[in-house]
Amino acid sequence: MKPMLNVALPKGRIGEKVYAMFEAAGLECPSIRENNRKLIFENPDVGVRYFWVKPSDVAIYVERGAADIGVAGKDILLEYEPDIYELYDLDIGKCRMAVAAKEDFRDNPQKTLKVATKFTNIAKQYYTSLGRDIDIIHLNGSIEIAPILGLSDVIVDIVETGTTLKENHLTVFETIVPISARLIANKSSFKFKNEAIESIVKKLSEIGADTAK
Ligand code: PRP
Numbered sequence: 190m191k192p193m194l195n196v197a198l199p200k201g202r203i204g205e206k207v208y209a210m211f212e213a214a215g216l217e218c219p220s221i222r223e224n225n226r227k228l229i230f231e232n233p234d235v236g237v238r239y240f241w242v243k244p245s246d247v248a249i250y251v252e253r254g255a256a257d258i259g260v261a262g263k264d265i266l267l268e269y270e271p272d273i274y275e276l277y278d279l280d281i282g283k284c285r286m287a288v289a290a291k292e293d294f295r296d297n298p299q300k301t302l303k304v305a306t307k308f309t310n311i312a313k314q315y316y317t318s319l320g321r322d323i324d325i326i327h328l329n330g331s332i333e334i335a336p337i338l339g340l341s342d343v344i345v346d347i348v349e350t351g352t353t354l355k356e357n358h359l360t361v362f363e364t365i366v367p368i369s370a371r372l373i374a375n376k377s378s379f380k381f382k383n384e385a386i387e388s389i390v391k392k393l394s395e396i397g398a399d400t401a402k
Pocket of ligand 1: 348352
């Protein structure tokens with residue numbers, strides 16, 4: 190029997206695309222397409238076991254070896270800096286990390302800038318690189334409300350289509366970094382299951398992101 194490759198998939202729309210790419214790469218697992226609430230699916234014939242996990246938790250499963258490989262957003266990798274290998278840019282789930290504020294916002298460099306974000310590490314690193322003093326306000330969601338209510342001057346958040354900002358009369362002032370989904374590997378799995386992992390990277394790069402679009 191083939192050794193199983195344990196794959197953490199991000200639950201949701203991106204995860205569906207990722208599974209379609211893995212399926213096209215030969216790691217099919219038909220039971221995953223059945224409509225049920227199971228979280229673990231395996232196909233011993235091709236040697237794969239998939240788990241659906243919360244997108245922001247994929248890197249934890251991979252870092253600790255509960256999954257050999259997984260797919261995580263670059264935002265999560267930059268924010269939490271997990272000790273994993275980043276193997277491949279899947280070129281899906283594309284968006285950007287940006288600084289946004291009310292359309293009439295004008296920065297006053299004499300004052301400490303109040304920054305609301307879920308991504309405190311990314312925001313701190315960005316403003317440190319600019320030598321700008323900031324007061325970080327950590328929020329868990331609906332970040333766009335912060336500047337509207339005067340809780341912060343700006344936000345650091347993910348912008349995909351820009352619709353959320355537009356509908357709340359906010360606008361992008363700076364792009365910090367482009368984001369997309371990345372294939373990541375546990376460091377020891379990469380050594381001990383190298384052939385299987387390298388083979389999936391090769392196949393995914395041959396297939397390209399179009400399979401999932
Ligand atoms: C993200 C982000 C924005 C929105 C941007 O939230 O925080 O609110 O998407 O997308 P848009 O530019 O296409 O409007 P997400 O839906 O990931 O959930 P969250 O509220 O947990 O951050």
